[in-house]
Amino acid sequence: MEKLQFHKTHLPVLLFLLQFLSLAYALQDDYFINCGSATNANADIRNFVGDMNSSASISSSFSFTRHSSAVTSSASPTLYQTARIFRSNSSYEFDIQSNDTYFVLLHFFAFSSSTDLSTALFDEFILRIVPGKFYVYFLPKESSFAFINAIEVFPAVDSFIPAVAPQISPAGRNISDYKGVIFRTLQTIYRINVGGPTATITPENDTLWRNWVPDDGYINNSETAISKFLASKPNYNANIAEMISEKTAPNLVYQTAKVLNSSGQSSLPNITWSFDVERSARHLVRFHFCDIISEVPNTLNFTLYIYSKFSTLINSFDYGYELAIPFYVNFVVDSDDSGRIDISIGLYNDTFDKTAFLNGVEIMKILGNSGLSLNEHKERHVFPIVGTILGGLVLICILVVVVFFVFKCRKPKPIENSDWSPVPTHGGGSSHSRTTGGTIPNMNLGLKMPFAELQFATKNFATKLLIGKGGFGNVYKGTLRNGMKVAVKRSEPGSGQGLPEFQTEIMVLSKIHHRHLVSLIGYCDERYEMILVYEFMANGTLREHLYGSDMPHLSWKQRLEICIGAARGLHYLHKDSAGGIIHRDVKSTDILLDKNNVAKVADFGLSKSGPLDDTHVSTTVKGTIGYLDPEYFKSQQLTEKSDVYSFGIVLLEVLCARPAIDRVLPGEQVNLAEWGMLCMKKGLIEEIVDPSLKGQIDPNSLRKFIETTEKCLQECGTDRPTMGDVLWDLEVCFTASTNCNAKRAT
Structure with missing residues (x-):
């Protein structure tokens, strides 16, 4: 007998169709539906009525219910013990009486693959509904399933959604009043x-x-x-x-x-x-x-x-x-x-x-039609409002694209028998991925990995293996079948990691290889996922060793070695990699340390490839506040000297053990670059040196380090050194420090 195996993916194919018809009889205003059940389920003070007995009707050419025997403990809400599963386009129909603002909540719990109720998900929507019929449509793709555990529809406060609100741009400007929020x-x-x-x-x-x-x-x-x-x-x-x-x-x-x-x-x-x-x-x-x-x-x-x-x-x-x-x-x-x-x-x-x-x-x-786009002519999701005249009445249909969970129906394949194995980080070789029709065309398929392999490596993305979280999504520690330790970066819908950055990272890292650049082991774009797999860096980020954690303090010698390693990686990008590459987002969180504290530059999602000559590269300004080259910000002309400026900020962080932007401090000290340059000019830089370094730094080494940092932070890019020059100066700092320690030892 064929067994159902559920795999959750995020796919913009769940469609709400809100169709409002005039009715002449009294109607109900709130619904709590226990889907796939003939019995009721209590959750706090709400009574969820089984959809087989509910006043909400189901329209489906083929649907069935499923009961879980895996979540029957007294601690497990009965709400998540049943689900209705659809194989064809289906809908729930609700009769709405009041012209009001409503909450619509959809509950999803894939109980066939987990018994942990913390994995239960729900999407909450708030919208205006006029009296009539309200439909929730489920549109599974071919050979796939849609499912739902519970649905809630109930009124909110009438004025919950404002009619007008001031609109603020990313630049912090009050553009105008945004009208029509109430209709969204x-x-x-x-x-x-x-x-x-x-x-x-x-x-x-x-x-x-x-x-x-x-x-x-x-x-x-x-x-x-x-x-x-x-x-x-x-x-x-x-x-x-x-x-x-x-x-x-x-x-x-x-x-x-x-x-x-x-x-x-x-x-x-x-x-x-x-x-x-x-x-x-x-x-x-x-x-x-x-x-x-x-x-x-x-x-x-x-x-x-x-x-x-x-x-x-x-x-x-x-x-x-x-x-x-x-x-x-x-x-x-x-x-x-x-x-x-x-x-x-x-x-x-x-x-x-x-x-x-x-x-x-x-x-x-x-x-709705409110999503931003850099190019208004690009294809994007829209939410049309269509009006039709019928017998003097206006029928309004609002199409709203939201997140839908697709569950594949197939015979289980033992994951232990996977024939995939990692390929060299240079790319090349044949693809062992068993997926087809991925979301990324023309990529280096020699690095492509099956989603099932990454589920195995991370124990299905277990929370206990979570080692990092950022705007892009989550990073998990994983172990491949051959025993290799990896870091798995999984982008989440709505996160900072977009498709262009995902593609850029793969293309850049598949072409370059250097001891001081993090290696890409593979990537996965199955089921609309965007996952990158890197070599595992056991000691985390440089920032974690400087401040904000309980990690041991780095010695001056260790800090110089790390800076030299990162400088070598950036110098390779600028001069020795094919065509030249500008990182564009150098910062202390993008310098990773392996178990021996060897530094490797990471995160190439914003990098720019091409000849690095005097013509410069005109581009949209991207980067991180506090590290951003002011000349690049003003002119939008990107050069390798923009990386040099950002690296200068990292050098200051290494010296002072504080963030690039620290709003805890008084106004003149908030920006590390401004404060550091001011202290350098006044000859007060020693006053902001990390206290844990006091007595460790040779004066000649410190003097050369400060001089190098100051040159990196020059306002005009042409006045800054190349990364090769920075590398040379840092090695001079290291030599001075080593000689001083040798003299002390004798």
């Missing part, structure tokens, strides 16, 4: 309880059954903030500007806050949070506030920042004249190529108030 569909990305306890606010503690997670994983510098809690309930009725209630956000969100630390322990003027989002997308960002820190009613002014460039005044008295009045503000925020939205709160210039606070944040992706 929103997909919840983040819902954050700022300053709340470490535990998540679960649906049973929220009037609209939402999850709110703590902000600890998103705040950049926790020492800049302290958490506050108010025991009494928020004063909802005192808000004079807008209707607000517990349905806007639960009490606990407004009873807790992060407050700017004014105790003197931190001199940073701002608290900053960073959120990874889809690149070049549009989001509704909602900020929740409630003054729980003032002792008497008073005007409290502070500044809210978006992307550090846009700022707006927050004045609690705009919403009422009592304490603990909840309020919120909305912005439509466009993301850029970094795939990140930064928000901050800080002091207002013209006020005596020495504090600022934030209670909650919600980030919702705006679906």
Whole structure:
């Protein structure tokens, strides 16, 4: 008998079709459906009705139910013990009575491949629905399955989605008011309880059954903030500007806050949070506030920042004249190529108030015709609104493309018998991948790896093997069948790792090989995945050994060896690789260390190939704030000297053991490049040297190191040295340090 084996992939082929028809009889307003079941299931105070007995009807030419015997423990919600599986285009039909804003939640749990309920997923959408019939369509691809465990449809607050909100560009400019948000569909990305306890606010503690997670994983510098809690309930009725209630956000969100630390322990003027989002997308960002820190009613002014460039005044008295009045503000925020939205709160210039606070944040992706594109003529997903006249009535059909999980039906093949084996990192050789029809054409197939092999290597991407996380997605430690240790970088939908970067990394690393450049073992583009497999670097990133972790301090000798190794790698890219390559994103997190602390440059997703001559390369500015060459930023002319500037920042990090941007410090010290150059000019550089290095550095070695760093950071690229010159100077530093140590030993 053929066995079903489920493999989750993210594919933009689940389609919502919202078709609204006029009805003349009383209708239900909320639905909680236990799919694939004839029995009900309880989840907190919600009763999920089995879809075989529900008033919501199913339309399908072929569907069946599936019950799991693997999740029958008392701790496992019965909600995830059944599923309805579709082999053909199918739909659920709901009768809607009220013209209102609704939450639509879809629950997915592949119980056939896991018994861990933490892997259960759900997608939450918020949209306006007029009275009539509402359909949720499932459109499986040929020879595939669609499935669903549970569906929720219930009304929110009528004013939950604003009609208009200020629109902020990635450059921090207020473009205009964005109109028509209320007619868009929103997909919840983040819902954050700022300053709340470490535990998540679960649906049973929220009037609209939402999850709110703590902000600890998103705040950049926790020492800049302290958490506050108010025991009494928020004063909802005192808000004079807008209707607000517990349905806007639960009490606990407004009873807790992060407050700017004014105790003197931190001199940073701002608290900053960073959120990874889809690149070049549009989001509704909602900020929740409630003054729980003032002792008497008073005007409290502070500044809210978006992307550090846009700022707006927050004045609690705009919403009422009592304490603990909840309020919120909305912005439509466009993301850029970094795939990140930064928000901050800080002091207002013209006020005596020495504090600022934030209670909650919600980030919702705006679906529809609102996605950004660098080229408006490029193909992109659109969400047309189609109107048709029928008997004097307007039938409105809104097509919304969202994430769909496809599960292949096939006979299981024993993974132990895989015939794949790694190929040389130069490329070449024949492909042993058994996939066809991948997403990436014309790639180096000698490096292509089956998805099943990577599942085996990472134990199906087990959380315990997670060793890194960033804008691109997650990095897992893996072990191939031949025993080779690898690092598996798996991009996630909506993450910072895009298709161009994925392709660039493969093409660059398949052509080059050097002791001080990380080696690409393989890649996978099956099932719309974007996965890169590298040699495993046991000692992590250079940054982790300088600050922000409990790793042992590096000696001056070790730091010089690491800098020399990285310089050799970059020099090879510029001069010895085919055609020349500019890295374009040199930073301390992209310098990796193996078990012997040998440095290797990594992350070539933004690199630029081509002849590196005096003609320069005109290109869209990309890179990381704090490391970005100011000349490149102004002129958009990329040269190898842009890498030299970024490497100069890394040299300063190595010397000072602090980040390139550190908002904890006073204003003039926030930017390491500016602060370092100022100290060099004043002859005060020794004052900012890492305290753990005091007494270790030979004066001649330090003098040459500072001189080299200063040359790298010259404002004009032509005044900077080549990477070959930098390498030579660093070797001089190392020789001076070695000679000094030899003299001390004698």
